Amino acid sequence: MGFFRNQFSNVVEWEEFRDDMIFWKWSNREIKKGSKLIIRAGQDAIFVNNGKIEGIFEDEGEYSIDSDIIPFLSTLKGFRFGFNSGMRVEVLFVNTKEFTVRWGTQNPVLIPTPQLPGGMPIRANGTFNFKVTDYVTLIDKIAGMRESYLVEDVKIRITSVLDQLLMKWISREGKNMFNLQANASEIAKGIREDLDMEVMDNGISITGFQVMSFNYPAEIQEMITKTASHEMIGNLQKYQQVSITDGIASGKIKGGGAASDMAGMMMGMNMANEMMRNMNASPTRDQRAPERAEGQDQARNDKQHAGGESQSPPPASSPSEGKSKPNFCPNCGAKNEGSNFCPNCGHKLG
Template identity: 30%
Template sequence: MGLFDEIKKKLSHEFIDIVEWLDDSNDTIVHRFERYQNEIKNGAKLIVREGQTAVFINEGQLADVFTPGTYTLNTKNLPILATLKGWKYGFNSPFKAEVYFVNTRLFTDEKWGTKNPITLSDERFGLVEIRAFGTYSFRISDAGKFIVDVVGTDSNFTSYEVNEHLKSLIATRFTDTVGEANIPIELYAANTSELSETCQEVMQPEFGRVGIELERFYIENVSMPEELKKEIFEYSRIDKLDLDKLTKFKTAKAIEAAAKNEGGTAGAGMGMGMGFVLAQQMGGMMNPNMGGQAAPQSPQAAVPPPIPAQVQYFYASNGQQSGPVPFDTLRSLFAARTINRDTLVWKQGMESWTALKDVEELKSFLGGNTPPPLPSN
């Protein structure tokens, strides 16, 4: 037998007598202990440090699990592995088994976000799209389950790999949770803390099924299209303001804009005409007793017929009567979604409150009106 064969034979009997893992990274979750031919010496020392768990796998089957401490590997400390291998009277020869060290420390500040917009149904604004992102923290709570269900035979499993799995789970459960929460869209930004706690409660069982504990879950921001933001702000302002005062304010602004119109003689004349009409409307609203009639003329001046009084409409809002408002104001309220096609309205002469869509002169709000056919010759 040559010298090379002697050295090879000697090395083949040098088995591992200390099993340990010193983590020199910040992102490794699972590390498989490597050794020659997977053989471990009888009576070897197993060192499991704080923040670690050691898991023994025999031929793909979960065996013994060790928490922090120092152990002498024998049939007493390896009861499951001893049963799997059939050691009835102890073992004296080296044995083969895969040893995985699992990092059980808390992994913090992990990022999550929705890859695509989430479509929600809001009773005020219809279908809307939102995006969300934030952070979460987790730790491995059941090392054996985690290795069997997630890691498999990966020899060096990192936080990046588990995050790819968890982010998909988070996005799905987040979508389900916000969809079932039925929170008005304008309140999302003000309720991120409560929504975060609810999402954590919903997601925790899903994490637990693969041996992971979701320690913290934070929603940092819920974003939406700029057009929707502006619409929400406008709605919020209208909801807080007195509608009658708002109508007077907008009428005054329209008069001011008409006065500044510099689009030529024709434009100026049109602007003046609109200004006079709006001024009459404003005067009628500010002084209902005038009934929309012009001030009396001097006896010498020709007296024109009185301007027909505008029809005033009452409408129902949040179970209360509002108004009266003129036709144009009612149309503006419809355009701003303060009222809709099913809102009950009433004017003088109507027998009862009627849905807006069923009042003939208000059907023009709904769009799609067509003239009647021309008479035949």
């Protein structure tokens, strides 16, 4: 507080300004004749008398209480300063800027998930933004009982309900519990709306809420990283196979113990199952070829036996067969037992 030439003059200003202070109350003192009001950038000055707002001054600058302030106060326009007496009012200075606050879960939030009966322990961190938007409510609920109000006070109230809101919106929007970051925007939007309702009765609005990251326990994060590297998310059998192989290769699973015996048994069973699947698979082209040829020969024999009536000649022998005799007479179709002439019609076969 400073003094001018007149010993009764004083200065009304925010004497204890701090960047993290939301409001500060100039109170329990008389405003004397000739006093000055100083409003700095980012501040509003609210004159309060008997708990009622008399006037709000928003423009920065220096004002004379006598000529610039009193004539504009709602119910004190007729007030006249006496020579030795003053006017006892309260002046509430409000920080008008938007505050940005970092937040983080103090303890893991247990998110219900079918994969873990006890819930998935998740930590999260980020920022939120707020500002004062309703002076009447602020004075009625907070300033009427406090001389100042800090950002830390708002943060304590926000973090007291944040765990429940994280659980609510992660469960609602977090379809993939192992990739929550993909839904971070929708989760943050829902939390901001709920927080805004929570602090609205203090004259404050939540203007933004951001989730920077979700953090899993070390063992869960290791599992996510390993499954992602092997492109096996959701395939527990393959993950187990890779884990056993990695354990043996790294020496974590050593021979001679129960763990090694179990690992060997599981690997043997997996290899046996794989071999059975291959054996039961459909035959290859080379396997099918002899079966197809044998079927064709049988069909041709059946046709020729029945074709003594149809007299359908058998296919001619290829030159690559050399001097081999046909099995059937090309003239009459009778069966040949290796003779040079058909035993039925005498046709030359060789």
